[in-house]
Amino acid sequence: MGRKSALILGLVFSLSTSLWSQNEDAWQKVKNIAEKNLVTIEYYEEINSTESISQINKIKRSLSGVIVDSSGLIMTSAAIYKAKLDFSRSSHYGPAHPPKDIKIKLAGGKSVNAVFVGKDDDKNIAFIKANKPLDSNGLKFFTQSDNFIGQKIFVVYQLKEKYNFQLMVLEKSINSIIPGPPKKMLTDIGTQSIKFGLVFDKTGSNLGIIYQVSSASSMPYNYSSRQAGFGEILTPESFNALIADPPKFKKKNTDRKKWLGVNMQPFTRSLASYFNEDDLTGILISTILEGSPAEKAGLKIGDVLTEFNGTKLQAEKNTDLATLRNLIRESDDETVNVKIWRKGSIKSLKINLSTVPISQYLADEISNERLGFSAKELTKDIIMAKQLEYDTDGVWVSRVERAGWADLSGLHVGDLLLKVDDQDLQSISQLDTFLGRLEKEKPAYISFFVKRHSETRFLFIKTNFD
Known part of the structure; x- marks a missing residue:
């Protein structure tokens, strides 16, 4: 072997050894951080x-x-x-x-x-x-703006209980970067099942969390293997503010995101051509909910939202609608400026955003073990699911005890309670007051007037207080 060849081989071996040592150091650093x-x-x-x-x-x-x-x-x-x-x-x-x-x-x-x-x-x-401090100051997440497709990363997560929740470290690459808000990165993780994990770069610096794995059927690209999956990486700029001020669960007083109160669809090139507005881009308003910020601001069905607080809007497919949705829900401003296209002209509007209505899971619920049923106040998600008038007030049946008095009378989960003993029922407090009198009055029968699907009917509960 010539002197020159030996020198080249020596350099290659030295470089390989150095890279191996760096990689081993990064693996150990990642492992130590995750273990702690x-x-x-x-x-x-x-x-x-x-x-x-x-x-x-x-x-x-x-x-x-x-x-x-x-x-x-x-x-x-x-x-x-x-x-x-x-x-x-x-x-x-x-x-x-x-x-x-x-x-x-x-x-x-x-x-x-x-x-x-x-x-x-x-x-x-x-x-x-x-309930007490732990032996760690906590992992700090630092924003990095120079992520790129092909970047080598480490994914760290815990295995299932049968493996005693031991750590698994995978060496992967960033396969896609999805602009925000919130910014996400995708990595192909094959058949791994990851509910929550950490992501590091090749130096062992933290890049964010990986919190969702989807099947091939929901991938944003064509993939031949049904067993493949990808992990969504959420970057620190999306959640550092939440760490500083975590969301607080306070039942009906839980802080909620903002909303506009519309259904929308992409304003495609075909629609633009139909309206003879080939250069127009935006989002088409297809429904406006009663009492919503959109209705109060004067938006109309058929308007095309072209700009939101200075951000140009463009949607060619349903997934593009998430951009506007996130801008609304994450807005720091109570009042926002929008531009709309309406019948050939561009108009400017101010919209006062409000918090989104609560779901059924934050609604008040009362139960009566004697009668054997529970009821909740009517919330907007239930109103929409039942296709009721948007301003409908009332109470709906959330649970019915099997073989209880209410069950035997024919009361069903989902029934809308309109009247009790011929008295109109418009709130959960009215029902609570009525139920509170039962033990004292001990009626032989109780009548309910309910709405079930598109029909109304009377139900009579036979009691037995003895």
């Missing part, structure tokens, strides 16, 4: 039953979380409390109450009790707090 700050959360989730008003079943679940300050505040996935708190995101599944009996499992087998603090559904983040 990534914790296991065990809690009991309520399993709602519409057939019981007294028995509450629970199932034990676990999640990962990360310590984010010295007081014992822990950030985790919003999956810890699945119910959606405002009606624009509401679903008809979810526990009625936040989890209790929360425990944080620490190294060495120790456990610390914790309480639910609050959550942000848009960012899929929740917070719990230990």
Whole structure:
């Protein structure tokens, strides 16, 4: 071997050794940070039953979380409390109450009790707090603006209980960057199942959290394998403010996001051509809800929103609508300036945004074990689901005890209570007052006038107070 060849081989070996050493150091740094700050959360989730008003079943679940300050505040996935708190995101599944009996499992087998603090559904983040400070000052997240597609990253998460929640470290790449708000990055993680984890760059600096894994069917690109998935990485600029001031769950007084009160659709090039406005871009308003900020500001069905607080709007497909939705919900301003196209001309409007109405999960609920049913105040998500007039007031049946008096009379979950003993019923407080008199008056029968789907009917509950 010539002297020159030996010199080249020596340089290659030296460089390889150096790179291997750097990579090993980064792996060890990531592992040490995760071991100190990534914790296991065990809690009991309520399993709602519409057939019981007294028995509450629970199932034990676990999640990962990360310590984010010295007081014992822990950030985790919003999956810890699945119910959606405002009606624009509401679903008809979810526990009625936040989890209790929360425990944080620490190294060495120790456990610390914790309480639910609050959550942000848009960012899929929740917070719990230990009842005493933990042995960590918390992981600090620093914003990085120079992320790029192809950037090498480490993904760190905890395995399932059968593997004793041991750490798993994956070396991956950033496959896509989705502009915000909020900014997200995607990484292909194959068949891994990750509910919550941390993401680091190749030097071991923290890039954010990975909090959702989707199946191939919901990927934003074509992919041949049904077993593949991607992780969504949320960057620190999206959640550092939440760490500083976590959302607080306070039932009906929970702080909620802002809303406009419209349904919308993309203003496509085909629609632009139809209206002879080939250069016009924006978002088409298809529905305006009664009493909403949009209605009060004078928006009309058929208007095209072209600008929101100085941001130009463009939507060619349904996924583009998220841009406006996020601008509205994350707005710091109570009053915003918008521009709309209406019948050939551009107009400027001011809109006073308000907080989004509560969902059924924040609504007041009362129960009566004698009659065997529970009822909730009527919220906007239920009104829309039942296709009622938007300003409808009333009470709806949320649970009916199997084989109870109400069940035997034919009362169903979902019935809208219009009258009780021929008295109009417009609020949960009126029903509460009526139920409070039952033990004293002990009537032989109670009549309900209800609306079920498109029909109304009378129901008679036979009582037995003896």
